[in-house]
Amino acid sequence: MFWITGGVILLAALPALLNVRAAPLELLANLRPQIAVLILAFGAAAFTVGRYGTAGLAAGVLALLLLSTPELFSRAPRPVDRPDLILVWANVFKSDAATERLAQLARRRGADLVILGEPPAPEAARRLLADYPFHYGVHDPRRHGAAIFSRRPLIERAEPDLPSGSYPVSVVEADGLTVAALHPPVAVSRRRLAESELMLAGAAAALDGRAGVVVGDMNATPWSVRLRELSRRLTRISPARASTWFSSLPVLGLPIDHAFVTPGLEASAEIGPGIGSDHLPLIVSVSRAAIPQNSSRPAA
Numbered sequence: 001m002f003w004i005t006g007g008v009i010l011l012a013a014l015p016a017l018l019n020v021r022a023a024p025l026e027l028l029a030n031l032r033p034q035i036a037v038l039i040l041a042f043g044a045a046a047f048t049v050g051r052y053g054t055a056g057l058a059a060g061v062l063a064l065l066l067l068s069t070p071e072l073f074s075r076a077p078r079p080v081d082r083p084d085l086i087l088v089w090a091n092v093f094k095s096d097a098a099t100e101r102l103a104q105l106a107r108r109r110g111a112d113l114v115i116l117g118e119p120p121a122p123e124a125a126r127r128l129l130a131d132y133p134f135h136y137g138v139h140d141p142r143r144h145g146a147a148i149f150s151r152r153p154l155i156e157r158a159e160p161d162l163p164s165g166s167y168p169v170s171v172v173e174a175d176g177l178t179v180a181a182l183h184p185p186v187a188v189s190r191r192r193l194a195e196s197e198l199m200l201a202g203a204a205a206a207l208d209g210r211a212g213v214v215v216g217d218m219n220a221t222p223w224s225v226r227l228r229e230l231s232r233r234l235t236r237i238s239p240a241r242a243s244t245w246f247s248s249l250p251v252l253g254l255p256i257d258h259a260f261v262t263p264g265l266e267a268s269a270e271i272g273p274g275i276g277s278d279h280l281p282l283i284v285s286v287s288r289a290a291i292p293q294n295s296s297r298p299a300a
Contacts, residue, residue: 002046002049002051005042006042006046006054006058009035009038009039009042010061012028012031012035012038013035013039013061013065015028015029016028016029016031016032016035016065016068016069016223017061017064017065017068019225021193021225022190022193023187023188023189023190023192023193024187024188024189026187026193026224026225027186027187027188029221029223029224029225030220030221030223030224030254030256031254032065032069032072032221032223033072033250033251033254034251035065036062036065036066037251039058039061039062039065040058040062042058043055043058043059043062046058069223071221071222071223071240072223072240072241074222074240076237076238076239076240076268076269076270077235077237077267077268077269078268079268079270079285080266080267080268080285080286080287082287083285083286083287084175084286084287084288085112085113085174085175085177085285085286085288086109086110086111086112086113086283086284086285086286087111087112087113087114087115087179087213087215087283087284087286088102088105088106088109088111088113088114088115088272088281088282088283088284089115089117089181089215089216089257089259089281089282089284090102090115090116090117090257090272090275090277090279090280090281090282091116091117091118091183091217091257091277091278091279092116092117092118092119092120092275092277092279093118093277093278093279094118094119094120094121095120095276095277096120096124096128097276098275098276098277099116099119099120099124099125099128099129100128101275101276102114102116102275102281103128103129103131103132105272105273105275105281105283106131106132107131109283111283112150112151112152112174112175113132113148113149113150113151113174113179114129114132114148114149114150115137115146115147115148115149115179115181115215115216116146116147116149117144117145117146117181117183117216117217117279118144118145118183118217119137119138119145119146119147125147125149129149131151132149132150132151133149133151134149134150134151134152134153134154135147135148135149135150135154136148136154136156136170136172137168137170137181138168138170144167144183144184144185145167145168145170145182145183146169146170146181146182146183146216147170148170148172148179148181150172150174152174152175154172154173154174155172155173155174156171156172156173157171157172157173157178157206158171158206159171159202159206160198160199160201160202160203160205160206161202162195162198162199162202163195163198166195166198166199167182167183167184167185167195167199168182169181169182169199169202169203169206170182171203171206173210175288176211176288177211177212177213177286177288178206178207178210178211178212178213179212179213179215180203180206180207180212180213180214180215181214181215181216182199182200182203182214182216182218183216183217183219184196184199184200184216184217184218184219184220185219186219187219187220187226196218196219196220196226197226197229200218200226200227200229200230201229203216204230204233204234204260207234207262210262211261211262211264211265211288212261212262212265213259213260213261213267213284213286214230214234214258214259214260214261215258215259215260215282215284216257216258217245217256217257217279218256218257218258219256220256221254221255221256222236222238222240222255222258227258230260231260234260234261234262234263235260235261235262235263235265235267236258236259236260237259237260237261237267237268237269237284238255238257238258238259238260238269238271238282239255239269239270239271240255241255242255242271243255243280244256244257244271244279244280244282245257245278245279245280246278248271248274248280256279257279257280257281257282258282259282259284261286265286265287265288266286266287267284267285267286267287268284268285269282269283269284269285270282270283271283
């Protein structure tokens with residue numbers, strides 16, 4: 001039983017160590033902190049019963065796992081002193097109550113934009129976010145997506161060209177800053193993994209040549225292959241070690257809600273308090289000084 005347990009833990013660690021890019025094994029790469037804790041516990045148990053060689057092997061695997069996950073040791077950008085734009089994001093899971101609490105948080109923080117993942121019915125969202133009368137995005141409960149609400153008029157931008165049936169990416173411009181909001185699917189199949197990769201690439205492409213933010217429930221951690229690729233094009237500003245889903249404790253939850261900005265943009269993100277959803281909100285602050293202003297057709 002001892003060796004069976006160790007073998008199972010090692011097999012679970014391999015997809016993460018090898019950066020396997022095939023669904024559903026790719027999902028195991030998101031569980032690096034949890035796998036690391038299991039390896040640590042197994043190594044300690046082996047040491048306790050005198051299996052020093054096994055304990056040393058576990059320590060080596062643990063070291064490899066941690067060294068290949070530099071995101072766990074990264075620091076979030078320092079807070080923006082005088083933000084020009086504040087946006088609040090949360091996956092509210094179609095809940096009116098969670099949307100209301102998010103609206104209260106947005107008002108307290110003086111947010112300019114409120115972005116909902118899995119928003120409730122349109123009439124409920126508009127009522128609860130009456131202070132944010134300008135809106136754009138998905139309100140279809142059958143589709144994962146994001147609805148963007150603003151205090152000031154929004155300018156619609158072209159959405160990425162995605163295959164028919166894909167979840168949409170909402171793209172707007174707010175006071176010279178391009179914002180792309182999305183909710184990629186969980187990569188439980190090859191098709192879903194490919195769709196997630198296309199959505200992330202499309203969101204990044206929507207910011208090409210523009211200063212802006214990509215925000216959303218990515219259903220992936222900072223050390224996943226998908227988000228590592230996104231980090232080569234954009235700068236991640238969301239905290240890596242703090243979890244946003246299921247639990248605020250890193251070992252029990254996962255950081256899957258993220259904010260990225262174009263390089264050179266001064267921005268920071270923090271995790272907000274619970275709102276009754278299974279996700280914690282993100283509060284993103286951006287300084288948009290020197291961003292050129294454009295004029296286009298405002299969204300309704």
